[in-house]
Amino acid sequence: MKNRHVLLNTLYILSYLNISLAVPVIDNRPIVFNLFEGTVKKTELGCITCTPTTPGQPYDIKIQDVSPAIPCGPRCFGLWNKNPAPTLDFCMYFIPRQGAPLSYQTTQKYTITIVCGDDTADKATTIVDIHLIPNQPPRFPSSFDRGDISNTKSLTAGTTILLANAQDADVTTNDDVLSYFMTATPDQGLFEIGQSDGQIRLKQDTRQVCSITSPTILDITVRDNANVVDTKKTELHFADVPEPPSITNINKVIFVSESTPILTAIQTLTPSTTVSYNYEAAPSRYNSYFTINANVLELSKQLNYEEETFINLTIYTQDGFCVGSNWLGISVDNVNDPPTLTTATTIFVENEGMVNFDPGFVAIDEDRGDRLVYSFLSASSVFAINPNTGRIRSLGNLDLDILNVQSQDYILDVQVSDGVASAVSQIRVTIKDINDNRPVIVGASGYSYLRMDCNDTELLGTMVAFDNDRGINGMFGFTGGNSGPLTVTKDGRTFMVGNPPTGGYFVQVSAVDHGTDPGPLTSTTQATVSLVVLPCPVPTTEFTTEVTTPLFTGETSPILPIPDGQMSFFSRPENIPWLIAAGILGLLLLLLVFYVIYRLCCARELPAFPKKPVTTPPPGRNQSKAKGKNGQKRTSSTQRNGELKEKQQNKGNNEKLNSDRPRPPNQQDHPSRGRVINHFPDAPPHAPPANPPPRPPDDTRTMTPYKLDNEPILNDLYKPRTDNNNPYEFWRGSTDDNIVSSRQIKVSPKY
Template identity: 25%
Template sequence: MDGTKLYFFLGLYGIAIVCGVHCSIRVELQTPTKTGTSTTLHENTYGQTTLAIVRCVDDSNITVTGCRCNLNRTGQVDGVFDVWIFPSQNGTDHGYKAYFLGTAKATSSLKYDKVKSYTLQIFCVTSSGGNGETASANLEVDILPNQQPLIPEYPTVTTTPINASSNTLVGRIVYQVNATDPENDALRYSMTQIPDDNFLTIGASDGIIRTAVDTRKIPTDSIVCTVSVTDGKNTVNDFSVTIKFKNINTRPEITYLPHSISVKEDAIVGLLLTTLTLRDTTPQPNNTVLETYCVVEPAAESSKFTYKSETQQLKLWAPLDFEKTDKYLITCTVFDGFLSSEGDVLTVHVINVNEAPVFSATTYFCTLSESRSGVSTCHLGLTVTDPDQDAIPTLKLLPGNSSERFRYDRTADTLTFDVDYDVDKMPTKATITIHAMDNHGANSTAKIEVSIQDANDNTCDFGLTRAAQATVNQSSVPGTLISLSASDGDLTSPNNAVTYEMVSCLPKEGENYISVFGSGEIKYINLIPETEHGKSYIVKVRCKDGGTPPRSATPTVQISYLTTPTTTTTTTSTTTTTTPTTTIPTTATEKSVWDIESFVAVFSLLMVLTLALILLGVWYFCCKTGRMAWCMHKHQQPMYDPYPYSQRTYQ
């Protein structure tokens, strides 16, 4: 309370004390409808409104002039109500009124659900000749709540049946809700319906119920609508409107469904599951053709079934697998252009059948290199599973087609030879069969394509049992002495491709006369001096194949140089020397001592020692006879030399 108000009420009480019993006034309240101490105010009121006229009267009910009145602005009334002076017609005898202040907006500050009644305490005070008297009165303001809308047909109404087969257009009016509001508030309409298929709609502002679909799509003869009407504060939400129909369209149906069947999981593809029988009790005009389709659950396996509308047959279209899916729901629907059938389901139960083990592939591939048993291996990447989770005790190679030459290791998943395999004598390819069987006897097979590669496992062979020999003499001309040929038992090149080369020649100077070519030819390339009569040359030749790593053999060839005697025939005119030709044998002979390297070495050493002894004897003889100037003997007179030193020449 501000200072002015405080002073005003202190003045009123002061005047009352001074006035004592000499003054007697009272406060009279006149409401718009009656004189009394109460009035009403609707909670929707938002503008400034007069509640009562305030008068000061004496005991004789005569208006006392000069009264001043005000409102005790405490509690909930402050800011909501007030008492104001209003001028009188004579300009001196002013009166007072109690007001509801209202709000500047079109919304009320009154809330019935919060404050249902207010009590206004009004004080009046008068002064006469310095004496004053005060009086007060209470004005009760009762708040009237907002009234809910009124519906004459409430709580329920049923319409006259509407012909669903005629005037079937969308938007046909079937009923209008006639609601009013006591306060003339704007009304809003909403609706729910059973069945909840949105066959009908209601206008939100006009309350008109209309069809939302062609009435031939409505399969029921009644729709129960629950309408709600609100004025923004109060709502009527349980007005029931039953819309009736006649001559309604009925749903087509499949007479055989719903139904259940059982099918073994090994049933053949193309098995006929059922033939549908269709029926429509309310056929549509223009001979509308019934449309039929089927949906499979689970949808991911829809491809396992097929439906042909021409024959109305439903068939199995792919193999079944009990372990993956043991039940299918096939919902078939027939449509007459407006309505579809409902609940036509074929339930397919899959019966478990013991299935054979399944290999991870139909054919496996393996490449081996010829080798001894168990040496060369290949990893197949073979796995076999049983759809029924049964044990698979048997996994082996079936007899036949050379399978006995191979062995499968189930633990390591490897294939290897069970024999010493030689592609020079055995096939380079084989197709073998591996067999799996579960503990119930179901079995299956897969193929293994085996390729066997040629390995370099053979050494070239000259086929010689002793050293090859050849002989040349002083009349031999350069050319081929021997053509060596070695064979290699390997099947393919380069393993069986043989080349030749010289390893060594003893004595080494023989390399000047003899050469070995890659083709295997041993050639006499330069003439051997006659001084080498009786000498033999031991040539070592290596044959080598092209495999990895290469394999080789080294035979020995003995070449002897022998001179032949010369026969001279003398005639009167000429002398002819005939040298018999010695044929060089090119075939192998029996091995002699000259083929033994140790013998040749010892023999050579003895020959050197013999030559040294001969030279020593000659030197001794010369010294004894004085034929050599540098021998150790007594001094001799120098011989006469007719030529000076400068004229000597040496050859």
């Protein structure tokens, strides 16, 4: 370093003696600048002049090295031309915040090597010394002050109540800048200090605060540019402090029932002076539940114990300067809340029969723990309701066919109660008629017939059935078929084809109604229609050559004897009585089997029905007894014609006898209750009854189940009839499809 200074001085002397070495020359050496330790802004330290080898030739000066490099170093100093070209004026600058702050204790001097060069090969080099001037710390005159503030009520925002007067010599000599900071205990947000002037001022009017704590401790700090710090404490004592207005009769808990109506006064307020009010509620959702009018706290919305049991109100009072606060606790008293009862629909349509449905009631009771019970507002003799679920069921089978109506409406007032209060909802239940009764074949075991193979085509009989449904649901037909000469039509007529082959024929017949809702129903029990055909007896003991007229033709043909060797078992006259006896015995056994089945399976479901007399086969005939009135022998044709005439004569006598028979005085003029009247166009003609029984009128009584008189009575409201009237009537008519049936049943109430 010393040799470098010698070299530089030598160059300076040579340049002074005008000894030109063709090297630029840096003027005004040695170059020394002073820098204040507390400098915190960009500062120009001084300018450096360089003389080039040729006057007027451009040159450039640069910093080659800065020592020491820390804590500030090359980043804190700069050298550049401060004038626009071509004017050259290179100056040294201090650049703050590019490195660590200047510290006199760390570094007292910075040495900067600069180089000046032009277009020549050689350059001039010199040293710039920068000496730091130490910073003087700021000082308060004392470490503690006391401030007394009088007439506090009249102080306004911005009023200066105290001055923090720190002293610092560097402020005037080195442009040092002082900064003030302050904290207050307790911190009421009332005071502030000017950072540059140290004045302590009010942030707001004291008469609006009314809560100044006296004394208030202020901790004040002053700093200069070098962050040298001094502190002191100041006590502020306030006199004539304004007091906030208050409410003298609250800061307590009151009890308000949840049933209290709105606009009810729940508390009268007594303020210390004339004030205006405001309040806050906790929970905050109750901010709109209260109003204060003329010192009276009123309820503006209905309270609910189930939502909130306690509400706290903070009531603020303001007299124009100060704001005070008081609290009021509101305890909500619980009362019984009536339940509510709703349902998605009030109209229900159910099928007849045993009704059981859920109306979907929604019962709500805000009271916790209340048990809700369903019931009818008025007792019902038709329906019952589940007290826990509200499900409704019928007390018995609702049969619209007995009432002879298509539908029946019931109005039910359903209430739900919590034991104290109740709610009512009215619903309408419509019971509609459906196909709920299967057809029943009457006397299912009694359709058996015995005929000879010589009989003509004949209507053997008509099957009888009934269906307790009404309308189309009560219409039915028979399904079966045919077996050989035996045929059963859909209207129940049973035919035999003429001259049937001998043997036994059976047809299983069911009754199927025409119901549409839910659909056709078939009788549970089938009826067996049987036909036993026996051979007609043939005369074998006599031979006649008498010419007779055959039946239906008018021609005569002789009956020739059959040789014994050519006669079969059935052709022998002596076997005919045995065949007849065997046929009768088999028929009786068959009827006995049907009767046992009927008694076991159907006796409790079907009413008694008069049996049709069984046609007894004609007694065996022989040739020795076949004579006319004049003692002449009769042929088979003659004998058959005589028997037919005898049957017609007996039928006329029986009808006359029945017409002359006296009737009981109370018996109405109608056909026998077991009699069937046919009105079918293809049926054999029968005379219709003179006075058909009328259909029963609508029953206006409640739809308590009815039972047939000959069945077990399970309902104690009814008993069997005690008069002589038969409780059963079968009614048969005709429609376009030739099938219709309904039934009239008489019942009597039990008193």
